[in-house]
Amino acid sequence: MNNKDIFAEKLRSSGLRPTKQRIKICKLLFDRKDTFHFTINDLNNSIKSITTEQISLATIYNTIHAFKNKGYLKEISINSDKTYFDTNVSNHHHFFDENKRQLIDLDDKHVGKIKIKKTLPGKKIKSIEVLVKVVNNS
Amino acid sequence: MNNKDIFAEKLRSSGLRPTKQRIKICKLLFDRKDTFHFTINDLNNSIKSITTEQISLATIYNTIHAFKNKGYLKEISINSDKTYFDTNVSNHHHFFDENKRQLIDLDDKHVGKIKIKKTLPGKKIKSIEVLVKVVNNS
DNA sequence: CATAAATTTATAACGATTCTAAAGTAGAGT
DNA sequence: ACTCTACTTTAGAATCGTTATAAATTTATG
Ligand SMILES: [Mn+2]
Ligand SMILES: [Mn+2]
Ligand SMILES: [Zn+2]
Ligand SMILES: [Zn+2]
Numbered sequence: 001m002n003n004k005d006i007f008a009e010k011l012r013s014s015g016l017r018p019t020k021q022r023i024k025i026c027k028l029l030f031d032r033k034d035t036f037h038f039t040i041n042d043l044n045n046s047i048k049s050i051t052t053e054q055i056s057l058a059t060i061y062n063t064i065h066a067f068k069n070k071g072y073l074k075e076i077s078i079n080s081d082k083t084y085f086d087t088n089v090s091n092h093h094h095f096f097d098e099n100k101r102q103l104i105d106l107d108d109k110h111v112g113k114i115k116i117k118k119t120l121p122g123k124k125i126k127s128i129e130v131l132v133k134v135v136n137n138s
Numbered sequence: 139m140n141n142k143d144i145f146a147e148k149l150r151s152s153g154l155r156p157t158k159q160r161i162k163i164c165k166l167l168f169d170r171k172d173t174f175h176f177t178i179n180d181l182n183n184s185i186k187s188i189t190t191e192q193i194s195l196a197t198i199y200n201t202i203h204a205f206k207n208k209g210y211l212k213e214i215s216i217n218s219d220k221t222y223f224d225t226n227v228s229n230h231h232h233f234f235d236e237n238k239r240q241l242i243d244l245d246d247k248h249v250g251k252i253k254i255k256k257t258l259p260g261k262k263i264k265s266i267e268v269l270v271k272v273v274n275n276s
Numbered sequence: 277c278a279t280a281a282a283t284t285t286a287t288a289a290c291g292a293t294t295c296t297a298a299a300g301t302a303g304a305g306t
Numbered sequence: 307a308c309t310c311t312a313c314t315t316t317a318g319a320a321t322c323g324t325t326a327t328a329a330a331t332t333t334a335t336g
Pocket of ligand 2: 083217218219
């Protein structure tokens, strides 16, 4: 079974029809060794650079939101002009390089155990994210 | 010396002319016991509710950016449609209530000491922020 | 093939933020 | 107090990432 069929199967089993647009985006996002961070604009540029048959921007947004809702992508909380997504959906943290405007993974094991010693009545914790902003040394 | 003069003096000593718009915003932001979080829209509404002589939206943006650059306000890193500001400029962390879309302070002492065990060559740490997303219990 | 539901698409709309350029104001010097 | 200049305010336009719309196309199913 080739990649196309694997992705098609995965999409189908998630209740998403395996269109050629979605499979192309799957290949770009998930058919690689390492996870990575991207913006919609990054992705749009990647698509344009590898193919002649382009995908409409609306479809890119639709697809990324669908993948995020299915848990295949994570949206990173960073106050920026653009939204960042992450193909690494495990619990982990980030450096944000303010010069390159780029996210870098910070594994759970690189961050001391975080214990929140305060509770909010009627609320439960959904996630705990650490963002370490870095800038050039000089 | 009344509040107006105190704020005027503070503005002047920061290299900002104490205009009536800036002093009005100072009173709203800093003339209170507790620090708080707000968006530009929140602030605009507050201004409209306490006074008849309104301040143009452009001036509100200008002023908030000036105050932030002078270190009187902090911008909170949260991926939202709007930018959140904080009159608490000390090192601290946040809960973000996803139902109310509201920030709540999380004191340094309520978060276990954070030790980042990874370094990036040529980069230095500018800030470490913990964001704890919470939702309603039910 | 027939049909219904899902998807894609181009384009419009939206909304937060920034830009522009003209009018107004504050502080320094005279 | 008058002048000058730099700073500030302002309304409105522009920008730009994102979302909504509605028509055309594609997919899944019988
Ligand atoms: Mn920002
Ligand atoms: Mn968002
Ligand atoms: Zn990551
Ligand atoms: Zn705070």
